[in-house]
Amino acid sequence: MTDIFNPKNISLLAEPDILVIGAGSAGCLAALAAASQKKYSVMLVERYGFPGGTSTQMLDTFYGFFTPGTSPKKIVGGLPDRVVDELYKTNDMFLRPNTYGAGTGVNYNPERLKLVWDKLITEAGVNYLLHTSLVDVVREESERKTCIFWNKSGFYKVKARRVIDASGDADFCALSGYPFEIAGENEPAQSMTTTFRMSNVDQQKFESAGGNKMMKERMADAFENQTHLLPRKEGSAHEMCQSGCVSTVAVKVSDLNALKVDELTKAEIEGRKQAFEYERFFRDKVPGYEDSKIIGLSHQIGVRETRRVYGEHRLTKEECLSGRISDSSVLLCGAPIEDHRKGKDGQDETYWEYIPGTGIYGVPYGTLVPAGSSMTWVVGRCFSATHDAHASCRSMAQTMSMGQAAGFATVQSLKTDCDTKDIDVTMLRDNLVRFGQILEVPDSVADTTRNGWKNNKNRI
Ligand SMILES: Cc1cc2nc3c(=O)[nH]c(=O)nc-3n(C[C@H](O)[C@H](O)[C@H](O)COP(=O)(O)OP(=O)(O)OC[C@H]3O[C@@H](n4cnc5c(N)ncnc54)[C@H](O)[C@@H]3O)c2cc1C
Numbered sequence: 001m002t003d004i005f006n007p008k009n010i011s012l013l014a015e016p017d018i019l020v021i022g023a024g025s026a027g028c029l030a031a032l033a034a035a036s037q038k039k040y041s042v043m044l045v046e047r048y049g050f051p052g053g054t055s056t057q058m059l060d061t062f063y064g065f066f067t068p069g070t071s072p073k074k075i076v077g078g079l080p081d082r083v084v085d086e087l088y089k090t091n092d093m094f095l096r097p098n099t100y101g102a103g104t105g106v107n108y109n110p111e112r113l114k115l116v117w118d119k120l121i122t123e124a125g126v127n128y129l130l131h132t133s134l135v136d137v138v139r140e141e142s143e144r145k146t147c148i149f150w151n152k153s154g155f156y157k158v159k160a161r162r163v164i165d166a167s168g169d170a171d172f173c174a175l176s177g178y179p180f181e182i183a184g185e186n187e188p189a190q191s192m193t194t195t196f197r198m199s200n201v202d203q204q205k206f207e208s209a210g211g212n213k214m215m216k217e218r219m220a221d222a223f224e225n226q227t228h229l230l231p232r233k234e235g236s237a238h239e240m241c242q243s244g245c246v247s248t249v250a251v252k253v254s255d256l257n258a259l260k261v262d263e264l265t266k267a268e269i270e271g272r273k274q275a276f277e278y279e280r281f282f283r284d285k286v287p288g289y290e291d292s293k294i295i296g297l298s299h300q301i302g303v304r305e306t307r308r309v310y311g312e313h314r315l316t317k318e319e320c321l322s323g324r325i326s327d328s329s330v331l332l333c334g335a336p337i338e339d340h341r342k343g344k345d346g347q348d349e350t351y352w353e354y355i356p357g358t359g360i361y362g363v364p365y366g367t368l369v370p371a372g373s374s375m376t377w378v379v380g381r382c383f384s385a386t387h388d389a390h391a392s393c394r395s396m397a398q399t400m401s402m403g404q405a406a407g408f409a410t411v412q413s414l415k416t417d418c419d420t421k422d423i424d425v426t427m428l429r430d431n432l433v434r435f436g437q438i439l440e441v442p443d444s445v446a447d448t449t450r451n452g453w454k455n456n457k458n459r460i
Contacts, residue, residue, distance in 0.1 A: 007138045010148060010155045016043035016127060018410045019147065019160035021134050024053020025396045026380030026403040027166030028117050032079050033407025034164075035124035036435075040414055042126045043158065045149060047133040048299070051117035052110070053168060053380075055396055058195040058298030060240055060247045061096065061105035064397030066446055067334030067359045068103030074446040074456045075332040075360055078436035080400040084108070084453060086116040092241055094450050101352055102335060102395070104448040109241040132156075134167065137175040145375060147172070162410040163376045166403060169259065170307040170382035178370040180382075183305040184257060187387040190304035190340045191254040194271030198282065199295040201246045203239060206288030212237075218285045219250075228281040231274055234350070237282075245295070250278050252340065258303040271301040304340065304381070304394070311384025312421050313366025320361050320392045321353070328425050329362025329439055330409075330432060331401035339391040355392070358441050363393060365425045368406050374419040377406040401437065408432060 017040035020031045028051055031044040050056060062084070066072040084106055087093040092109040121128050135155075136148035144159040165172035170180055183189035206215075220233040235250025251274040256263040275297055282289040313328075317337065325332065337353040355361060367384040368377050378384065379402040381394050408431050409423050416424070433439055447455035 010157045013156035015159045016041045018042045018162045020044045020164045022167035023051040025055045026399040029400040029403030030164045030407040031126045033404045035126050037411040045129045045132050050114045056110045056114045058302045060110050061107050062396045063102045064395030066104040071445045072448050073442045076397040077438045165378045170309050173309045179310040180307040191252045193302040194251045195298040196275040196294050197296045198246045198292045200292045202288040209287035309370050309378045312369040313364045315367050315385035315389040317388035323357035325362035328364040330365045330405035331363045333393045334360045335395050337392040369420050379403045379406045
């Protein structure tokens with residue numbers, strides 16, 4: 001029998017210049033941005049059988065492209081626009097007005113989005129491997145990081161010159177010994193949510209009966225009178241690209257740690273139970289839903305936060321609320337702090353705090369650099385931020401932008417032979433802007449009408 005735990009006995013699968021771990025919104029963009037420079041080999045590895053992470057496992061709305069409020073501005077551009085353009089081509093997206101406080105959403109068909117990610121990644125020439133999980137990292141060997149992956153074919157080694165951790169849970173950083181905070185250690189962790197989709201909803205009947213306002217009142221009533229065992233008084237349900245279908249973010253599972261698999265198992269069971277209680281509520285109480293049923297649960301329960309890496313820079317609430325865009329900003333964010341947490345009375349509530357002034361702040365490059373790292377970046381929901389700052393800067397237009405920035409930074413670090421933390425950020429920002437990223441407050445108000453996507457500039 002081979003000693004599989006001795007890295008010497010594990011076959012070498014690949015030696016890419018750049019390795020991206022996790023094909024969520026952040027990881028896909030990181031791989032696309034790195035490959036767009038056509039200079040170095042890029043490998044993208046994902047544990048599930050499809051790309052997109054949270055974007056395709058459970059959601060259908062990109063928030064963060066537009067600032068909230070009455071004068072929305074478009075603050076994300078470049079490769080994230082390319083993703084939406086592909087969805088636009090097949091009529092698989094529309095702009096949804098700000099009904100729940102987070103600003104205009106780019107609503108998309110998540111099944112089509114899987115195909116779009118596949119297409120963009122394969123066309124870009126990325127070495128793309130699904131159904132493959134990172135399970136270990138071997139201490140640095142000379143110029144390369146050695147990662148151990150497992151899939152149905154066995155254990156494999158990948159040696160890479162640069163690594164981008166886009167696993168959502170910062171698995172690579174944790175295995176490599178970089179410092180991190182676990183959500184829940186200091187402030188209560190944001191709750192988890194099993195999303196679900198319902199079919200055969202009569203939208204016209206729903207709207208004539210009072211639409212969202214009516215739905216919220218009935219939810220609160222069912223919660224208070226315990227006619228249905230709902231976990232909270234509120235929750236969102238919105239139409240999807242597929243007609244007659246509605247997507248919901250309503251379930252709330254709190255006080256369980258998604259990094260502990262026994263607790264995650266409990267969360268999955270509880271999330272499904274709540275989803276079907278919501279189905280009963282909708283059918284019994286909400287006009288238009290009488291003949292509807294759940295047609296899909298999220299692929300797994302939605303996890304908002306687990307590990308947050310300590311980086312060369314840590315984004316804080318004060319920084320978000322300062323509305324400052326500095327010379328080191330590599331993306332913009334205008335999303336409010338939206339914290340799904342447990343209230344004082346033990347009930348789940350959502351806390352909102354909007355960004356004052358221009359309503360926009362810049363996210364510094366150092367938030368993507370694990371403290372002390374020389375060849376590693378961290379992007380997406382495990383980037384370096386405090387709990388409150390993360391509750392603002394976690395929408396997918398921002399996670400895609402983090403991926404875009406890190407993808408360009410890896411290429412720059414290889415080209416100029418420099419460490420992660422020694423990158424010339426002015427050069428990086430220039431490259432990002434050349435590619436269509438937006439790093440200054442735009443003058444004009446965006447067209448956020450349902451079909452307004454094509455009227456917004458900054459397309460590459
Ligand atoms: C319930 C819920 C509702 C939300 N609603 C919205 C919304 O409406 N709009 C919005 O913009 N944002 C929303 N967000 C926030 C947003 O979706 C996330 O912050 C964002 O999608 C995170 O992207 P990511 O790429 O960092 O992580 P993920 O999407 O989690 O991607 C990580 C990827 O890495 C893979 N992976 C993990 N570990 C490994 C490993 N060891 N080896 C290989 N692969 C691995 C995963 O399978 C996954 O594909 C919501 C989040 C949740 C949970």
